[in-house]
Amino acid sequence: MNPKYTIKGRGAQLNASNRFLELNHEMRDDFLEFCHKEGEESDKNKTLYLEVFPKTIVNKVESPDIGMSYSMNAYQGCEHGCIYCYARNSHEFWGYSAGLDFERRIMVKKDAPKLLEALLKKKSWKAHTIVMSGNTDCYQPAENFFEITRKCLEVFLEYKHPVAIITKNALILRDLDLLKELSKDNLIGVNVSITSLSEETRRVLEPRTASISKRLETVKILSDHGIPVNVMLAPIIPSINSHEILPLAKAASEHGALGIAHTIVRLNGAIGEIFKDWIHKTMPDKAEKVLHQIENCHGGNLNNSRYGYRMHGEGKIAEQINSLVKLAKLKYFKNKQMPKLNIQLHEQLKDGQLKLF
Known part of the structure; x- marks a missing residue:
């Protein structure tokens, strides 16, 4: 595809074939050239929100490489469009592509707060930190319209249950009131993803995310209000952001973060094809x-x-990347640490009220 036909405001520039489907759709260069000459749109590039009705909302995480036991996702697909996102492959299970479909076909789980409450009220449920979101960003643009994440935080607060958040969107500050209430009982931890200090890099890697300055400001505001924040330097991509590890760690520390974590990019499944094309x-x-x-x-x-x-x-x-991260932690986070969240309060609040007897 000629660069002049690239799809603006999106990470992926194609819809990779879905491995579960027999047929696939291809956007050919001759068709794009025809549309260009005729002044027609080859692709309207619109985001569609599709309501889905899952029976459960919290998933047990089996992977020993991921630092969480349970996760929940209010949305499937993510309009942020991060080109490297490992979650892209999950869109194939819904019958869509891991490419553009992942960014433009967003499935919305409006029943998530009710499903969450039903789980937290179960006699068999024992409190564990539930992470929003282990797959797609709970503060992606769809949250502006549906406010599912906010409603879920209200449930966590009512039942005094620990929750952690992973996001790269400053929209989280909208819910500062709930986060402050949760932090009073040590029930909240926030992970803000910051992959670069360069806006140019951010725009091509993560086209519809909050700016770097907004994310750093978010870290500072949350930290200033006593909400523990960890910064995710994830993923580190050699020769794209690998040279920024120390400056990123320094900026995170100066804005109040209590720690950093990182991964090295891996292009699993369809993401390899999508990333290479991009x-x-x-x-x-x-x-x-x-x-x-x-x-x-x-x-x-x-x-x-x-x-x-x-x-x-x-x-x-x-080895070089991992060593730099170790050095960054020693240099900027030597006496800092994210607290363990409180799992002791929930049991006595399963019915929404404090048990006296």
């Missing part, structure tokens, strides 16, 4: 260099699914 269009001069360095981190492949290696990679480049 980088050849957006960074053609160094596309092959970046791809080869990613392969260097995963035993010669763009992806590594082995537990214990897939998140932080292996090889010389991965």
